[in-house]
Amino acid sequence: MGVFVNVKSFGSRHAAVSTSVLPAVLGADMNVPLADGTMAPFANFDHAATAPCLEAVADAVNTFLPWYTSTHRGAGTLSAICTAKYEESRITVRQFIGCRPDDHLVFTRNTTDALNMLARIVPEDTTTIVFAHEHHAGLLPWRDVRTLPIQSDVDGVLTALDGALAEIGAKALVVVTGATNVTGELLPLEELVAITHRHGARIAVDAAQLVAHRPIDMTALDVDYLAFSGHKLYAPFGIGVLAGRSDWFVAAEPYLRGGGATVNVGDDPRDVEWSLGVPRHEAGTPNVIGAVALAAACETVRTAWDSLIPYESVLLTRLRTGLAEIPEVNELSLFGLTEDRIGIVSFTVDGVDPGLLATALSVEYGIGLRQGRFCAHPLTRHLLRKSGTPGSETAVRASLGLGVDVAKVDRLVDAIRTISEIGLRMLYVTQDGTWWPTAVSVSSHDAGSVH
Ligand code: PMP
Numbered sequence: 001m002g003v004f005v006n007v008k009s010f011g012s013r014h015a016a017v018s019t020s021v022l023p024a025v026l027g028a029d030m031n032v033p034l035a036d037g038t039m040a041p042f043a044n045f046d047h048a049a050t051a052p053c054l055e056a057v058a059d060a061v062n063t064f065l066p067w068y069t070s071t072h073r074g075a076g077t078l079s080a081i082c083t084a085k086y087e088e089s090r091i092t093v094r095q096f097i098g099c100r101p102d103d104h105l106v107f108t109r110n111t112t113d114a115l116n117m118l119a120r121i122v123p124e125d126t127t128t129i130v131f132a133h134e135h136h137a138g139l140l141p142w143r144d145v146r147t148l149p150i151q152s153d154v155d156g157v158l159t160a161l162d163g164a165l166a167e168i169g170a171k172a173l174v175v176v177t178g179a180t181n182v183t184g185e186l187l188p189l190e191e192l193v194a195i196t197h198r199h200g201a202r203i204a205v206d207a208a209q210l211v212a213h214r215p216i217d218m219t220a221l222d223v224d225y226l227a228f229s230g231h232k233l234y235a236p237f238g239i240g241v242l243a244g245r246s247d248w249f250v251a252a253e254p255y256l257r258g259g260g261a262t263v264n265v266g267d268d269p270r271d272v273e274w275s276l277g278v279p280r281h282e283a284g285t286p287n288v289i290g291a292v293a294l295a296a297a298c299e300t301v302r303t304a305w306d307s308l309i310p311y312e313s314v315l316l317t318r319l320r321t322g323l324a325e326i327p328e329v330n331e332l333s334l335f336g337l338t339e340d341r342i343g344i345v346s347f348t349v350d351g352v353d354p355g356l357l358a359t360a361l362s363v364e365y366g367i368g369l370r371q372g373r374f375c376a377h378p379l380t381r382h383l384l385r386k387s388g389t390p391g392s393e394t395a396v397r398a399s400l401g402l403g404v405d406v407a408k409v410d411r412l413v414d415a416i417r418t419i420s421e422i423g424l425r426m427l428y429v430t431q432d433g434t435w436w437p438t439a440v441s442v443s444s445h446d447a448g449s450v451h
Contacts, residue, residue: 019405021307023300025052025234028403032366035426035437040366043408047232048181048344048399049370051212053293054234060296061237061289071288072260072279086288089295090278096298097207097226097243098217105243106255106281107291111208112137114227114242115175117281118204119143121252128173129164129201131157133334133379138175138206150382153335154188162195170200173224178210182374182383182397184316184344185334186210193222204244208232212401213312213342215305218243230290234402235297239290250276258283308402315400315409316343322413323347328420332383332395343400346374348387349420354394357416359435360424361396365415367408371396 030042044052064085071082094105108114119141122128128142133150146164151157165172174196179186189205196203204225207216211228218226225244230237254261254274261283263273274280301308320337323329328350331337349357358371372394373380384392398412426437 018307019311021304022311022402023234023304023308024055025403026055026058027052034366035363041408043365043367043411044403045367045369045398045400045408045412047212047401047404048184048209048374048397050231050236051234051401052403053236054297054300054402056300057235057293057296061293064289064292068289071286073285082288086286086291089288089291092295092298093241093291094243096302097211097228097241098219098221099243100219102246103218103243104246104249104278104281105241106249106278107287108227108240108242109238109287110229110231110240111206111227112240114229114240115204115206116141117242117255118173118175118225118227118244120255121248121281122173123171123248123251126171126173127168128175129161129168130175131160133180133382134175134177134376135181135206135208136375136377137208138177139376139378142175150334150379152386154339158188158191158195161192162199165195165199165201168201172196172199172201174201174203175206176203177206177208178216179213179342179344180334180376180379181209181344182346182376182379182395183332183334184209184341184399186214186340186342189221189223197222202245209342209344212301214309215302230294230297233294233297233301235290235293237287237290237293239287239294241294249278249281252281254283255281256283260284260286312343312400315404315406316341316345318406319343319345319398319400319409319413322409323416326413326417326420328352329416330387330389332380332387334379334383343404344397345399346380346383346395346397348384348389348392348395349416350389352419353430353435354392354396355433356424356428356430356435357419358396359428359437360419360426361412361415363437364425365411367412367415369396369398369412 031039032042034040067078067081069078069082071086090105099105115137128145131148148160148164176187176192193203202224205223207226207228212233227242230239261275261280263275265272330348332346354371361367427439428435429438
């Protein structure tokens with residue numbers, strides 16, 4: 001039986017979302033051991049790193065596994081079925097992101113792999129433009145790159161991009177995240193696309209975070225390239241996607257050289273005719289299980305947006321409101337605390353090292369979240385300076401998704417409040433940034449770090 005929560009939702013709609021209508025994920029009821037020897041239900045707040053597996057994905061994979069064999073090679077019946085399933089999955093994923101008919105959609109390992117592939121197919125005379133706020137996967141792969149400074153409001157982003165494109169001109173590729181992985185804030189994609197195209201350039205969206213939280217339609221948005229990972233969309237098994245305009249894919253050297261990417265190899269192996277289609281950049285044995293998993297996730301999420309978005313919105317509001325009531329908590333924000341965002345909240349707690357906080361939440365409360373600089377070091381440093389906590393080099397991040405519920409959000413907020421007001425229950429030691437509990441604290445006020 002699901003629990004109903006009242007929703008002042010996405011847009012201005014009000015709704016009541018039952019948890020029973022939400023797609024189920026594996027592991028949502030897992031119990032984990034605590035440092036005091038008891039067990040607690042695990043509360044997973046690390047969806048922005050990797051989301052749990054949808055039950056529908058596990059079912060699709062299990063149903064398919066008996067048929068599993070070679071894909072795009074082999075003449076047997078099962079090979080034909082695997083090949084058909086792989087290509088069917090590609091069609092489902094194309095529909096999920098609204099590909100144009102002549103776009104290529106290449107399966108990759110993850111977003112990092114997809115953006116590195118994009119960096120390899122960008123024509124040599126093209127400059128890539130990125131903001132320093134990007135995740136390292138969007139920041140680092142480019143050969144000829146102009147990095148724009150981090151902006152503190154949306155207008156600044158638009159103006160800076162317009163200025164850079166006015167200098168560089170049409171031979172540019174803009175790469176921008178749809179939502180930052182540190183604060184969850186959304187980038188103004190429609191405006192960024194319009195500015196980019198006004199200058200005759202192209203734009204790629206890193207949708208690693210966006211894809212599990214908002215519908216994306218490449219055609220409607222007129223975005224040229226899109227990259228994302230299956231594992232952040234509830235589909236493990238090591239798959240990602242790069243989709244977009246076919247001409248750069250066709251003109252570029254194959255991303256990997258090997259079987260599957262060729263039409264013919266002569267007696268002299270330098271005499272190679274490479275495929276001009278999608279296989280050009282998919283050398284090696286395809287990840288058919290990953291494709292099946294991703295297609296199942298796309299189908300499930302596509303039919304669940306109406307409940308998923310308002311439900312997450314309730315959880316996010318509850319989490320942020322709860323944290324805002326704790327004076328020691330500083331939420332990090334790029335464009336301001338009222339800007340629209342997906343379910344990601346990064347913060348520090350005055351007087352508590354973020355690494356210690358994350359460890360204590362895990363071993364004392366059974367709560368899993370991430371601490372660090374989130375593979376976005378320039379952005380995290382910038383946000384920490386801006387939030388008035390420059391002494392801290394890292395933060396903690398709680399990220400939401402399926403499997404999180406109101407009770408778990410309340411547990412997280414209560415735990416942070418208890419740690420802020422009363423202290424830790426254990427004594428901890430630290431070495432090289434890692435923390436371990438050593439003993440139960442005699443007085444909570446004495447608890448904390450032992451160096
Ligand atoms: N871009 C963003 C915005 C991300 O959040 C991440 C993952 N944290 C990536 C790219 C890289 O994704 P992956 O590790 O799956 O390659």
